[in-house]
Each structure stands twice: as structure tokens, then as C-alpha cells.
Amino acid sequence: MAASSTTHAVDHALAWVMEPATAGQWLTISPVALCLTTGAVLMMVRHTTRLHAAIAIVSLAILVLLESLLLLHVAETGPVTMMMGRWLPPFGIAFTVDLTGALFALSSGIVALAGGIYAVADINQSARRYGFFPFLMVLMAGVTGAFLTGDIFNLYVWFEVLLISSFGLLILGSEREQIDGALKYSILNLIGTTLFLIAVGYLYAIFGTLNMADIARKAGEMRDTAPLMTLSALFILAFSMKAAAFPVNFWLPASYHTPRVVVSALFAGLLTKVGVYALLRIMVMLFPVEREALSLLIGIAAALTMITGALGAIAQSDIRRMLGYIVISGIGYMLAGASMGGVAGLSPAIFYGLHSIVLMTALYFVAGQAAAVGGSFNLRGLAGIWKSSPLLAFITLALFFAGAGLPPFSGFWPKAMLVKGAIDIGAWWLAASILIAGFLTTIAFGRVFLLAYWRPAETAVAVSEETPPKPAGWPAWAPIIGLTALVVWFGLFPQPLLELTQQAGLGLADPTAYLNSVFPQGGAQ
Template sequence: MAAPSSVDLSLALVMEPTVATQWLAILPVALCLTAGAGLMMVRHAIHRHPPVAIATLVLLVIIDLLLVVQVAQHGPVTMMMGRWLPPFGIAFTVDLTGALFALSAAIVALAGAIYATVDINGSGRRYGFYPFLLVLMAGVSGAFLTGDVFNLYVWFEVLLISSFGLLILGSEREQIDGAVKYAILNLIATTLFLITVGYLYAIFGTLNMADIARKAEGLRGTAPMMTLAALFVLAFGMKAAAFPVNFWLPASYHTPRLVVSALFAGLLTKVGVYALLRIMVTLFPVEREELSFVIAVLAAFTMVLGALGALAQSDLRRMLGFVVISGIGYLLAGVAIGAVGSLSAALFYALHSIVLMTALYFVAGEARQLGGSYSLVALGGLWRTAPAFAAVSLALFFAASGLPPFSGFWPKALLVKASIDIGAWWLAASILVAGFVTTIAFGRVFLLAYWRPAGETAPTPESAGIAWVRLGPLLVLSLLVVWFGLFPERLLVLTQTAAEGLIDPTAYLNSVFPAGGTP
């Protein structure tokens, strides 16, 4: 009998042993999915849900922090599923941009889980708040850490499904109405994203991001790359609530429980912006340049109309929904300009906004606890009732308005400079006008809800004071916002390094293809 021929597995599989740091790339997703599934299995023991979820999210923050340190010191990390060589195996590839987004998301999720111990009642826990939160974080983490376009779509689906569950907890009429509007637009965006992914595969024959980045230049003269890029801008613009497809956000974000609104405002739109950064800057830089004017116009409309919408609201939660929209405009401006400075500013603003918007919704929740309403007509006297809380609120209002020395000032100043550097005076003016209108909107909130004396018929507070379990997460997030503003140097260095990695993805490509050649 002839001896069996030997098979060279190195032609198909990664032969090097997996090192510990590579596991960091998938541990956030694996941890959240495992813990979420475990809580579903003990769904009747709801008293166990908060401690298990909080412990899981503490561990998630630690893992993401280690991932940031690893990537900042040694460059991008890649983990290939099933040991298949790229681009055939599914890749988790983490650069500094993805790691920073993942860490920020984990921090606000932990704050939300703690806040939910008093905001989510027994019925909400029984219907799965904490399992939904962990599955949501699995989707958010997966979107930030994946190196495969199709799996980016998969993680969008995971976070979308879990967000549906969180949105309708309580099954109130207003929640169902908001969920329908949220679902329709997001399902349209998701379907468009899937169609675009299929179109992408038909052109490139691969969905690995690093492989697409390597092949794009060779196909640019023959393939309809502009059509592909425009479809991605539309799909991710809908996900991020950019103009003119942003009306679903203020119609839905004010309807669920306060902590759910806070998490949505901090996380969900930022996933759409991250995807836009990854696809348009790293994979299709030439097409991004061609579409830069269109993206800049959308950015200007998004930031200015969002600020005007915030100024027009008398309900605090609806107002914050428009502030979320306005913030997306600043991020799109950074993408439109496309320079290292503007992308660094956009990344800084995104990280600041993840923390800030979550904290602002917590402020709205405390204002209701103290004043009995979200309405600016009914609220009043909060400065006299809780001066420390009012001081924290004022600092966050300054940060959202972009006033120095708080965290919102630095990215807006950098975006204005980047706009002027390329001669886009109208874009710089839009940034300044949006910031001015936002300042007026938050000044109006402070004057009406905090400084104005409470009326004789003011609603009865829902609690005698502020519960420390709610105040703790708010204070921690507020301290982060203040720290970002007073000591921005370290974060600016990180975001500039991350922006350079987006524009020049050599290290990213070498992480996936160490030899630099085709498999």
C-alpha cells in the first residue's frame, strides 16, 4: 500500500500557537454572550441578575483597558477564528480606534447597569433587562472589534435585536409607538447594509477588511466603487441618525426607561459612526474624498438642525435626543475633512459624547426624581433643592455646549481649525453656530429648571433626595468629562495615533497578513 501523501496545513491554517494577547480581541464578545446566556437560564432568579451583570461589566472594562494598553504599545491585534488563514477565516482585528470605542462603551454600560438597580423594577428585570444589556454589549463590542464586513453586519443585528427588547420593557403605549418608529428605520438601514455587503462581495470576492483595503486600489478603475461607497454612507448615515434620515431618534429615545435612553444615546449611534470611519477612511479613502463635500453638507445640516430642534423642545428627554443628533454632525464633519487633525477631533468627540450623553440622560432622570417631571414648564428650583446636583449638571451643560475648559471644547476647536485649513469657512461657521445654539438650549434648561423658583403647584418629587446608587454613576461619568476637558493631552495623543492608523492602515494590514503577501 502506498504511503499517504502528507498535507501541508500551513497553506490553509495558522500554524503559530495563539498567544494570550490575541484572546483579548474576542474575550469582550465571548464574555458578554456567555454571561447573557447564563442570566437567561436563571431568568426566574432575578435577584441574581444585577450582581452578575455588574461583575461581568467590571471584568469587561478591565479586558478592554488591557486591550487599549496592548494596542497602544504594540500595535493592532488579530485573532483568526478556526485558525484559518486570512481572508478565509473570520478575523477579529483590533486597532486603537476600535479598542478606545470598546473601552468607552464598557464604562457607560457599567454605569448603566448600576443605575438600573433603582431605575428598573422587578417586572423589567423579569422580562430580561440585564440579559438584553449584556447581549447589547456583545453586539456593540463585536462591531468595534471585528475585522470582517459581514460580521460587522451580524453584530449590528445582535445589538439591534437586543435594543428592541430594551426599548419595549414595560409594554406601555408610548414605548410601543417609539419602538415601531425605531424598528422600521433601523430595519431599512440594516437591509440596505446587507445589500451593500452582498454588492461588496460580488466586487471584491472577500469580506475581510484588510483584504478589501489591499485590493481596492487595483479595482478602482474597473469596479463601481463610488456606488458602493455612497450606499455605505446612506446605510451608516441612517444608523447614526444623520440628516435627513434622523427623525426616528427623537421619536423613540424618550419612550423607554431612563437608563435605556441613556445607553442608547451613548452607544448606538456611535456604532454607526465607527462603521463609517472604518469603511470610508480605511477601505475607501479615494471615494471618501470624492464624497467629502456631500458628507460635509450632511454634517452641517445635522449639527445645526439638531441644535435648533433641541432649542425648540420643552421636554428634557426629547431635547437630549436632538442633542445626540447634533453631535453626529460634528463626527461627520471630521470624516468629511479626512485629515489627521479632523479625524483625531472626531474620535475625541465620539469618546467624549459616549460618556457625556449617558451622563446627561442620568441628569434628566435625577431632575425628574427631584421635580417630578421632565417638562421644563413644570420643573423649577432645582438649584435650591439640590445645589451639588445643579453644579454637576451645569458642568455637563458646559461640556455639551463646547465651552472651555470642558471636554466638548477641544474637539470642536480642532474641527473649526481643520475646516479653516481646507478653506471650508462655511463648515467652520456651521460648527460655531451649532455650538452657540446648543449653549442657548442648555442655558434655557438651566434657567427654567434650576434657577427659576419652583411654582406653588410644582409636582411632588418622587423621592426625598437623590439615591446614592444613581448619583454614583452620574458622578463618575461627570468626573471623566471634566478630566477629558482639564487634561486632554493624553487622550489627544491617543486619538491622533488612532487617526493616523485609520489613514495609513499599514499596521492594521500587517496584523492580518504578517508576511504582507496574498495567502
Template sequence: MAVPTDKIVDLASALVMTPVPAGNWLVVLPVALCIALGAVLLMLRGRVSLHAYVAIPGLALLVLVDALLLWKVATDGPVTMVMGRWLPPFGIAFTVDLLGAMMTLAAGIVALAAGLYALGDVPLVGRRYGFFPFLLLLMAGVSGAFLTGDLFNLYVWFEVLLISSFGLLVLGSESEQIDGALKYAVLNLVATTLFLVAVGYAYAVFGTLNMADIAGKSAGLGASAPLITISALFLLAFGMKAAAFPVNFWLPASYHTPRVVVSALFAGLLTKVGVYAMIRVMGMMLPVEREELSLLIALLGALTMIIAALGALAQSDIRRLLGYAVISGVGAMLAGLALGSPAGISGAIFYALHSMVVMTALYFVAGEAAKLAGSFSLRALGGLYRQNGAFAGLSLVLFFAVSGLPPFSGFWPKVVLVKASLDVGAWWLAGAILLAGFLTTIAFARVFLLAYWRPRPLAAAGADSGEAPAIRLSAALPLAILAAIVVGFGLFPEGLLRLTGSAAAGLQDPQAYLQSVFPGGGE
């Protein structure tokens, strides 16, 4: 059918008509860079020896891009890019605020550290199976999840990172890895299905999946829509992704099975994507429903913290112990979300950033301890302090940090969360945070006493031949970088506290976020 050519159609209400500022391309560049680099590595699949030379500089460039994005958001406020120039809610939006920018930068740092560590941890056969392409695909999914402004797009990025994590988990094809991958896959697919159901339910109620659009509409719907049901579905789906009690049993059953660098990546990134999604959806889009479910979230957070800390005390394998430490940290983040105050949300964000760095570093420590002593078991470990005093000192710094002891990065978010709990009269939640920290301190003190301080068990010492290997540069460098971050934000937390406080305020009053998506104020 012919269309009259003499009629002028105004597209300004549906399309972006002005040129996009150059700085706004930083919003999508992290995802585009990871996908492009992954494609280059696939084209170089016949020359696996070149993969590291492409991936490591690419990950360093990703950290630079993420840092520039954080600087832009901190300076100019939330930034939005839309696909195909279609304005929201017609087009899919990438919208980044302080929360998304900080999480993206922390993820980039973790990925770069993992890439460096992989130089000595992933053998040639692992690289032939595609370690570096999978790593870049994982980072595309993680970055996309932190940067998207659309619920269905968030589901898509969850699927991207899930597919890549399957590939990393079975790298090597050992029977233990296949067993762990099966447990990991089944539970995460269930969580993804629940997430998709919740997304469909939300679309039926709101008529849109744009996060800013839902945030603007949710308060006006009130009791006329089943928002509590939708919120409970999101809470369950993201709780499974984050490994919160009582759906956390898949994590300690699977995170100890892959190579150390893969476990470190998972501990630093995957559960934090679930926590981020929970904070974004419950904290910004459905704040009234979060308030209604706050007691339930607080109870789940307290149980997650304490039960996981007790689980860590019961472990003799360092990797399993670290899996429970990951879960315990998720409980502290849930406590901040349950409080819902600016201080509570700020503490949860700070703790998430701290956990991303410190848990990655702790898995590296476990890997190097096993290389020095030949085992991950506390029954066989011993004498590590005598073998390498500098490594023992660095390990002790990280043990203090994960336990929430001063003067390291884990201390400040716990202080903020305890004070926020006491401010609203939730003394029992403050007590749970302190108890979990105490139990975690005992668990890691036990690791240090058995693996580092006591002499090497005679049976294990007798099996040694020659001198113990030194710490490799490929492990020492990323450990030093991550430990420096832990110490730096422990001694000088003010800047990060300001950023997390501003991020929390932006979630509670998302007008700047909404204005970025809908500059004219319309929907």
C-alpha cells in the first residue's frame, strides 16, 4: 500500500532525533567490548597460544572503560542509551546509575585479576576448551545485567552469564566437575524459570518491562494489583541466584569442583548479580512491597548469615569453607535490603563490592596454599607460614577482611549495617550480623592455625620431594592488586562510603534515574 509522501510524520515522540553524545557510548561499551573480544578469540581458536595476549589487554581496557563510566555517572548523573533510537518504553534501554557503575567496575577488576591468575592455573587443554572466550562471554552477561534498564533484558543477560558459567564449570570434564555442574545447572535453571514467570506476571500488570516505567507506576497501583505476589516471585528467583537460605545448598555442592580461577570468578561475580537484581527490583521498583516483606527478608538474611557461618566451621576443605563464606556474606547484604533505609542499602552495596574483591582473592589464596602443600584439606595442610611468610601475611589480611575486622574493607559495611539495624530498633538483626562475624572469625582463625601456624603433618611432609614451589607471578600480581584494594578501602573508606550513600539515595528517590529514561517526564 502506498504511503502519501507529502505528509510529514513527527517521529520525535517515538525516536531519539538528536545525535548521541560521545560519552553516552560508555554505557554499552563494556558489553560490546566483551562480545567483540570473545568473537576475536573464537576466530583464533586454532591459535590458542594467542588467547591470553588478546584477553588480558582486553580486560584491562574493560576496567578503564568501566572506570570512565563510573566517573561520568558520578559527575553527570544516570545515563541512558536506547537500542535502535526507539524511546522507552518502546525500545530497550541501557540505564546506568551509581549502583550499576560501581558494580560493573568491581566486576571488571575481578575479571582482570582472574585473567592474570589463569595464566598459571589454566593449562593448555583448558584454553583449548575455551577458557578465555567463556570468561569474556561471562563478563558480557555480568556487565549487561548491571547496566540494563529493562527487566526482560536482565533475564537475557542472566541467560548469557549462565551459559558461559556452564562452560567454565565443566572445563576439564572431570567426574567431580560434571557432578557439581549438574547441581548448579538444575537449581539455576529453576531460578531462571521463576524469574521468567515473574517477568511475564509483571508485564501483564504494568504493560511494560522498562525499570523506570515500572518504578513510576508501581506506587499508583496500590492494592489494585498483585504486587506482593510478583515481589515474592522475584525474591525467590533472585534468592536462588544469590544462594540465600533456604535455597543455597547448590553453591557449596558445586563451587569447589572447577578450577580455582573459575571458583574465584563465580564467588566474586555470580551471587552478586543476584543480590544486585534484588536491590534494583525490590529497592527501586517495588519499594512498598519491599517494606511489606522486610521482616521476611531480614529473617532470611539472619538465617543465611548464621547457618552459613556454622557451615564454614564444620568444613575441612578450604574450598567448601569459602563457599559457605560467600553465602554468609549474602546474608549481610539481605539484611541491608531488609532495613531499606539509606544507611541499610548503602551498607549492603558496600558489602557487595567488598565481597566481590575479597572472595575472589581468598579463592586465589586457597589455590596457592594447595600448590604449596599439595592439598586443599586442612588435615594435610600445615607449615605454610614457614614456607612463605609473605604469603601467610597476605592471607591473614584477607582472613581479617572477610571476618569484618579492622582496619580492612569488611569492617565498614558491617559497622554501617549494625548501626542501621540499631537505629530502627532491630537489635536482633544487629546481633545476628555480629554473631555471624564472630563465627566467621573463628572459622578463618582455625584455617590460619591449622594450615599456616602448626607444623606440617608428618604423613604429608613425608610425601614431599624437594623444595616447596614459590608463589608464581601470575598469582602474586592479582593477589597483590586485590589485597591493596581491601587495605585501601579499609584505611580510607570515606570516598566509597559517599558513593554507596549516593547510590542508596538514588534508589530511594529515583527521580534522576526516571528523568534519564524519560527526559520529558512522560511515559
């Protein structure tokens, strides 16, 4: 007797996304895929290091193009989601991109391209053999993935990716000072990463999902029964350590001055911004009620971060250490916007983050050029740069004005918006902190310019320190001029970026479009 069989129709639409992915959806993952693929290719040709710079620069140029197309697509159509493995949300891993993520990804790609070009002059053959360019591409995979992911555990994974690559970049050269800086950097960041992982595990135990859009939908229903305030406090502490906010910021000035100039520049431009971005994404979009309850605490941390960072900058004699404290002070402005909430606070916070990514990278580049021209990173050994390199002095002055928040440069607009937003909600103490920090930052920059650039060259003294970078040609000047042009352009013509950041702030404050991108038909609850 023949065995009989029965067949059952399976409705795959209950588990899978049945529609083919659109070109816009492929754009959400293409930047990360490009970075990882390029890093793998560079490892395959690791014995032919003369090819590394060309391969990496071409790849980074393509990365900027892809992220530009992604920003245009998101600005035109709204947030876009790509589900890995075709699984329906919230079960599959989501890449979800809104204006905030697209803006940060593009600005990061631009400074990475500038860093790749600058590295042609700054990274010697030994550092190339140790893997500078593969590490750079993996770093950008982590940074870009953090900005584009829609899954909170994968946000943690991308943090780990960028941290692992940053460890490698930090110790290129294996000098004693680098090892010491890397030890402090790694220990404090590992503590922050552990807190982040604990918070993610706690979150999963509460919600049973890791999809950000799904968490945002469920948070309102569980607010009365789940310990969301405790969870929010854990996330704030973890991301504050990542972002180098007061009082957990002491690891940054102890490490950022130790690696090569291009590495310091990329770290200053990118890594702390990922921490602040994650804080904005989770606290504003997922837990807005808890953010509001903790707004005073965040505002106090912001004020102390701004002022202590600026005071620390004034006290430094090494330009790189001074810039490390400027990075810390800048984080305070973004936290101030997060404490205010709403479009009035989020828009300038996003604007300042984009401005700081470009500005801090450019400032470290000009610090490297100043050391190459003057023969030292120490202010006692630097003098007379105004006469020896007028172009460098002019560019440095423009960047200093932007960093101090003086018109007509890009730093003026977000600070003015933050002051207005703080006054509008009656937080006069926060507005005063922003103004005081700006004044102290102006003093710090003015001190550097007067001593290193304006002071007569014969007044410099010999300083025993590590060998400064050698004077470089177009590979160093091209990214410096390009990034400075962006700072000046968005200062003189801020309206397009203002409009984009206002839309981005609105998208964070009201994530309806973000949720609809992930769950277009409502999805599973």
C-alpha cells in the first residue's frame, strides 16, 4: 500500500517581507557593507601596503556618495527600513534610517574621507603595515552602523566594532605614551560598554524585543508597571561615559593626545558623537517621559561638561590636550539640547553635533600642521607661525572663531539657538552656562593663537618631547581647506542645514514616521 502524503499551503507573508527590496532600502545597508568589504580587501592585500591608501580613499569617496544619496532619499520620502533575512519586524534585524541618522552618517563619511587623504602624509610605512587603513574602514563600519541601525542590540554590536578598531588605531607605533593612553581609554570604555550591555539585557527582559520602533510603541503601555526610570538611568550613565560627559570624562584627555594626528582627529570628530547620538535616539525617541523627568539632571551634567571642559582647555600647554578638553566641552552643548527636548532643543543639538564632527577633525589637522611648522605641540616651543605660514594662521583663526561660537561661522548658530531655547523654558542657568562656556572657550583659543601664532618666533624655547610631524604637502592641506570651507559655508549660509536639523529634531520628538517605516501596516504588538 503506497504511503499517502498531504501538503499544506504555507503563508510566508506571516513571517517574511514578501515585497522585493527597493533601491532606497538597499542604500540603508550599502555604507556598512562597503566599509566591511573594503576592510577585508585591504587585509587580502596586506603585503602590498602601497595600494592601501588608494583603495581606502576611493572606497571612502564612494561611501560619501552612497550616504549623500541616502540622505536625499530620506529627506524626500521619509524614514526607510530594511529588514535582514526578510523577517518581519520586530523579529528580524532592522536597519532604519531617518534624517538624524542620515545626517550623522554623511558628516562622518566626509571627515573619514578627509582623514584618509590626510593619512597619506601622516601615516608612515610602519603604521601602514600595522593596518591603519583596514582599521579605518572597520572603524567607519562601526560608526556608520551605529547611526543606521534600528535594533538596540546591534547598536551595542556596532559600538563594539568601532571600539575594537579604535584600540588598534590608538596603539599604532607602540610608543610608551600610546600604550598608557590606550590602557586608560580601553578600561573606561569597557566599563561603559559593560553598562550598556547590562542595560540592553535589562531592556530585553522588560520588553521582549530589541527593535527600537517596537520598544517605542510598547513603552507607553508598560510605563506604569516596568522600571523604565532605572533602565533610563543606566542608559544615560553608559552613554555619558561613551560621550565623555562630566563626571565620567577623564579618560578622553588622557588618551586622545597620544596617537598620530589623523587618529586623534577622527576620534575627536566621530567617537564621542556616536555616544551622544545613541543617547538622543534612546532617551528622546524610546523613553521621552523618563527623559523629561531626568531633564534637570541631564542639564546639570551638560552645564558642568561645558564649563569644566573649557576650563581644562585653558589650563593646557599641549595643543592636542587642549583640543581634547574642547571636545569634552562640545559634548555639553549637545547634552543641553537633549535636556531641553522638543524641536527647540533637539535641532540645535543635532546641528552642533554635525558642526563639531567637521570642526574638531579640522582643528586636530591644523594642530598637526602647526607642530610641523613650529617643531612642537607645546605652546612654549611654538611661536611665530603667523609669519612662517600665513595661510595656516588664517585657517586656524577661522576654525577658532567657529569653535568659540562667534559669527559668521557654523558654531554660532546652534549656540544661539540653544541659548534662546533655554531662555524660552526659563532655564536661565543653562543659558548662562552656555554663554560662560563660550567665553572661556574663546579665551582658550585666543591664548593658543597669541602664543603659538602671534608671538615672535625668537621667544620660543626648546621643549623636549616626541618628534613632531614633518611638514606635508597637498595630502594635508586638501582636507584642511575642504573642512574649513564647510565650516565657513554653513556659517554664512545656514538655512539649508537649519531646515534639515529642524526636520530631524521633529522626527526624534515625534517618531510616528519612524514607526510607520518599520510597521507600515501596524505590525505585531
